[in-house]
Amino acid sequence: MNRLARPAGRRGAARVLLAATAALALVTGCSGSDEGDAKTKSKPAAGSEAFPVSLTNAWGKTEVEKKPVKVATVSDGDTSIALALGLVPVITPDAEDGGPVPEYKQRAVDKLGGKKLKTYDDTDGTDYEAIAAEAPDIILGMNTWSMDTDYAKLKPIAPVVTYADKKHADTLTWQERLTTAAKALGLTAEAEKVIAANDKATKDAAAAHPEFKDKTYTYAVVHPEQITFMSHADQDPGVFEQLGFRKTDKAKSYTAEKNAVSLENLDELEADVLLITYPFGDNGLLSAGELEKNKLFQSLDVVKKKHYAVVPSENTLSSAVAYPDALSSPWVVEKLTPILADAVAGK
Template identity: 70%
Template sequence: MNRPIRRRTTVRTLLATAVCVGLVSACGGTDSGDASGSPKGGGGQYPLTLTNAWDKTVVEKKPLKVATTSDGDTSIALALGLVPVITPDVEDGGPVPEYKKRGMDKLGVGKLKKYDDSDGTDYEAIAAEDPDVILGMNSWSMDADYAKLAPIAPVITYTDKKHADVLPWEDRLKTAAKALGLSEKADEVIAANRKAVTDAAAAHPELKGKRYTYSVVHPEQLTYMSYADQDPGVLEKLGLVKDEKSKKYTAKKNRISLENLDELESDLLLMTYPFGDEGLLSASELESNKLFQSLDVVKRKNFTVIPSENTLASSMAYPDALSASWVVEELAPILAKAVAGK
């Protein structure tokens, strides 16, 4: 099984294959937390006590200054209409993804204040901003970070350590919104995303019922990503269905050998090369392979690449409150062209 390892959002943005981290929404339950006080509407009731996987955290009053510990948490803040006082520099000087730029533009923000996270979370930089709360709903390093962040400000994070991988973005957003007193706004964001999916599916009825296989080229293997119990995510919300061969694969058994490329055969084949030259093989190497070229799905031109350069592949695997609707907007036309053999 391949572990989900985030790189910075550059040309080689990675796509991961964790057990339940899915094609657009991860599997798992809700993470509403154990609260004393029931935030209602946009205002909330304070003080508010939230239970997390490490402790209980108390938010004394409606937070105004929010620090974030991951890009997904930055997206949560922006989606809820808040400009974080400090965020990790996930772009590392590179371009800001389109969906994030849209969120910033909507709030009239040209640039976010960032800390260098190349060596992990910068606790001193966060403390210097004196935040009211720290969002860590998407952080994979919270097990190491929590004890150092909690003395700075209340940390809003998940209730179970397993949720770092498996919690759907909607539940991450709801938990953060509860702490921020912005539950109504969170509901609006979720409703807008659902409408985007519904509208895209209605606009592309040709996708309904088409069998698909989705494969990712990792450094160590060619991965059968659309295994049977993989969360369906946006691909199936748009009408696609997994190929029958998906039943042969699981999160722990997902390797495809170059001698068995016919396992990729389906009505529609989707590929992603998130590691570029560091992948097991390049796009040109795979696509010039004679066995690959002999596949009916390739001959029919029902084969397409989900781009990673513009963060679509990684955003499809790791959706958040800002990227989810953008993924649908970008992905639906790509799928439609592939189904049409264009």
């Protein structure tokens, strides 16, 4: 699953995951789609990037007459696309509610000159007036669930780059979203470099940790109402499996719709490696300390042998794992790999 614009903006890792309780796509990547990229056709033009560009989307066509300079975004994932391609948006939603910027985003901002991003309050959704005031050349909306409402109001402001089919809001990988946006921005070569760099980071980490290969894993999220079995059979492989891990046989018993693990069935979490995250803190079903005191939980081999670890939410890692994008993916590998290494080693 990609880190899409949430219906009321991203309100920290806890609210990010809450927005997707029923169908949160695990840890690391939405399912790919053969229908992926928006249909694109370019007219011949001088230079390496051809403009104008015509993109078919779920609401019509987007015509980009010349290479855009001023880019506005309507989701955190779209901000990541712009930054990954070397562009500082003229305006973005306030994904952090005025709080600290995630490390991976701050790195990109610093690399691009360190200027603080100009944001609008997205508590009540997209602020069309704030976007219009910046007179953008183009609006990126590849990572939003609210385009059905937004498109008609954004189109008069500037060309809107979004997905070709409404179901793509949930199914496109971050690579597909990045590639489509890059076509409209005239930055296809840069997008290819971003994807290649991410692939290299993951492959290098896997090569450095051969002990990961074929180890089974379970990933669970403690939501307010339940413990959620995130690594179900239909879930995309994502970073865990790219690093060499594989799902347990118990994963076949769970789906995006049927994913609750009761306290009486904690043995369903058994695996070579168990990872749990608590993004809701005190509002979760139970705390880390309470779960670790549970007798059944203590009886699991994975717990007794110390192959259990917590994926932190305070530094936005659990959110970035759930919603990978063009900017966060290498950082996820960087931060998650040592956690996995310690879990495999039983530290």
